[in-house]
Amino acid sequence: MGIKEDGHIWKKKKQLARRDVLKITTWTIGGLISAGLGLPAVAYIVGPALKQDGEQDWLRVGSTAKVEIGNPTLFKVRLTRRAGWITTEEQIAAYMLTEDGRDYIAMSNICTHLGCRVRWIPEREQFFSPCHNGIFDKQGRVVSGPPPRPLDRYEIKIENDQIYIGRLHKVGEA
Numbered sequence: 010m011g012i013k014e015d016g017h018i019w020k021k022k023k024q025l026a027r028r029d030v031l032k033i034t035t036w037t038i039g040g041l042i043s044a045g046l047g048l049p050a051v052a053y054i055v056g057p058a059l060k061q062d063g064e065q066d067w068l069r070v071g072s073t074a075k076v077e078i079g080n081p082t083l084f085k086v087r088l089t090r091r092a093g094w095i096t097t098e099e100q101i102a103a104y105m106l107t108e109d110g111r112d113y114i115a116m117s118n119i120c121t122h123l124g125c126r127v128r129w130i131p132e133r134e135q136f137f138s139p140c141h142n143g144i145f146d147k148q149g150r151v152v153s154g155p156p157p158r159p160l161d162r163y164e165i166k167i168e169n170d171q172i173y174i175g176r177l178h179k180v181g182e183a
């Protein structure tokens with residue numbers, strides 16, 4: 010191998026090394042950009058799924074001053090849910106009941122038979138489900154008709170005279 014050939018090989022090696030450095034640099038920068046863009050997106054999508062049990066979102070529905078003592082009072086509130094890229098709007102409606110202005114219960118207005126909306130009939134002191142004539146008493150217990158169980162209830166808390174509702178649960182379940 011002559012000097013000329015050696016020089017040629019050395020030049021080629023140098024070019025390869027430069028190319029490798031360029032490649033590594035490009036991959037590194039690309040990787041950093043992808044991580045910068047990708048990680049928040051992954052966190053955004055996966056975050057809700059990773060939410061711990063026991064964490065709970067409370068929804069403010071209104072003032073305790075609006076609840077008539079001894080008379081279930083309907084509150085409606087719009088709820089925006091975000092799951093990843095999907096945002097949905099939902100209207101939540103619940104009947105609040107207090108007999109003494111201190112302890113409150115929050116009942117779903119969805120009939121436990123097939124999901125029709127129940128209405129409070131003050132003259133009869135009963136909830137009425139118009140679809141199949143289901144009737145519930147003031148506390149949401151079944152009086153007659155096909156509903157298999159009482160009206161579901163929301164967890165409830167009062168802070169500064171504002172009512173907040175949490176998870177919906179079947180009566181008798183935590």
Ligand code: FES
Binds near residue numbers: 141
């Ligand atoms: S949906 Fe209420 S009685 Fe059927």
